[in-house]
Amino acid sequence: MVQRKVCLVGDFAVGKTSLFNRFVYNRFSETYQSTIGVRVQRKILKVRDHELALILWDTEGGQDSTTLKESYLKGAAGAVIVCDLTRTGTILHCEEYIHLLRRENPALPLAIAGNKLDLVSPDHAHVTVAHQVAQLFQAPLTLSSANLGVGVEQLFQSLGERLVHAQTTI
Amino acid sequence: MHKQLSDQSPMTDRQTQQLLALSVAYIMCDAALTIIEASAGVADLLGLTEHVLPGQALTSVCLPLLGYEAHLYAICARTVPDLVIEQINFEDRHGETRYVSLVVLPQESEPGLVVLLSDVTVQSQQQQRLQQQHHELLLLHEKIAAQNTQLVALNAELSQLSQRKSDMIAIVTHDLRSPLTAITGYARMLLDGMYGQLLPEQQELVQSMYDQGQHMRELLSKLLDLRRLESTELDKREVVNLNLLLTRVVFSFHDHARLAEVELCLAEDEEVLITHGDGDILQQAVANLVSNAIKYTGAGGKVVLRLARLTELPIVDPPLDARHTWGALTVADTGSGIAEEDLQHIFDPFFRTAAARMRGPAGSGLGLSIVQMAMRQHGGRVLVASRPGEGTTFTLLLPCDTQDQAASQQ
Ligand SMILES: Nc1nc2c(ncn2[C@@H]2O[C@H](COP(=O)(O)OP(=O)(O)OP(=O)(O)O)[C@@H](O)[C@H]2O)c(=O)[nH]1
């Protein structure tokens, strides 16, 4: 089976662990438990009759991209940059994460998750900013809610499809 | 084995040395990344349910190494330095989060790798607690900052609206004043017979025109007062002798009260009370109360003004600052009183009680709003107590100095 390493990155408390837990275990917790280091888990995805094993890396978030340990990124075939739609800073920081990931591999398949959609209206200014960032850096944006389980499958599914074709890693 | 390893390896990296000293498990594999040997603690440290056996692929046992294959081969070939992956966490059998750091080194004697695993749970848990607190604090900070921005924007919008309203009132009142002055002026001239004697019916109609015009002028000047009072900052902060102020008000209403056959009196108090603020505004506020009291107290009634220092502070919301001396200025009448359901609205601009409306157009409904705003500007309060049929008492509470206090401050 094809196996692909995918890293979840983004500022603290944006919902990386929540998206990870929703996708892998279909569970969600309201309580914030900040991640130290990294958690790694395998999840099988069906991509057009084929099975793809995603090796998901839920990383520790900081105040910006500078605290992200680059050793975690090595060997990643793709990445999800998560931001919190209720916090502008986390959306604007997506740019830094994108630069960091593309520095090693400009063709690395990336996806942006605009998370906590349940807390903002779809026409909120922050959502517009997220769309603009996504467009500017040519990375598809998925609006998600780990809480409600909205957009989570779609986020990983569409990234998975791009991973099957792309063979490059960091 | 552990000892042997550290003896053999040519490591100089201090961090790696430290990790080696801490490590509690190891895996050895060949150049094809197939496990040759693993210490007993590996399965437990990696949260595996089964033992790690020779022949298994390193990346199938140690999931976090998946994706690093190219790097692992390079370590074997000694073309890149050792690999360190810190704080990989997973849930153990009891649901507790365990943290493991791993270091991958080349084997010394033959082509292959050594993976050293060390349990860093204790220090990671401490770090987690600190990080958690730090992040929660940052979130709180962000939230407050966001709320502040919202408040500032809202405030700006509000003051803009309020300013616009004030400007409107100013323009309207100004533009209305001049034509009104003309209308009442001409009416007065007609009434005075400057253009010939009027027939009795004409006289009555023109008189009504004149009265209504005068009423409108009063309304306009009250509106202007109100606008002046809306600014929370006082323009003037002079010494105001409240005893003198009351005397002046009583004096100015003397004729008015006599005409209405209402007894107006001042209950003297020896103590002189001084407040600080705008004497004109305060006098206007008291005058509004007295004017109302006379209006709603029929012939034969009584209006009493009283000034006293409060010896006991009444319970009001928000509470009075007990560090001040408080003066209470009361205007009590024996009039018709205010109905219970009206009491809570009497300070609303333009509100008039049913009884007031019955009396015709002579009230603006602004008098009490002015009183309330004047108190707000002066850090005071206005209280009202009323019993329909028995009368009404308005009390103005103002932070004061006694004469001695005022003298000692100078
Ligand atoms: N309402 C809502 N809350 C969410 C959502 N996703 C995450 N949260 C909450 O946001 C907080 C942070 O979520 P985590 O998933 O722990 O965030 P993280 O990005 O892993 O944070 P770090 O590990 O510190 O980097 C938690 O209290 C979650 O319950 C969402 O979609 N909606």
Ligand SMILES: [Mg+2]
């Ligand atoms: Mg997390």
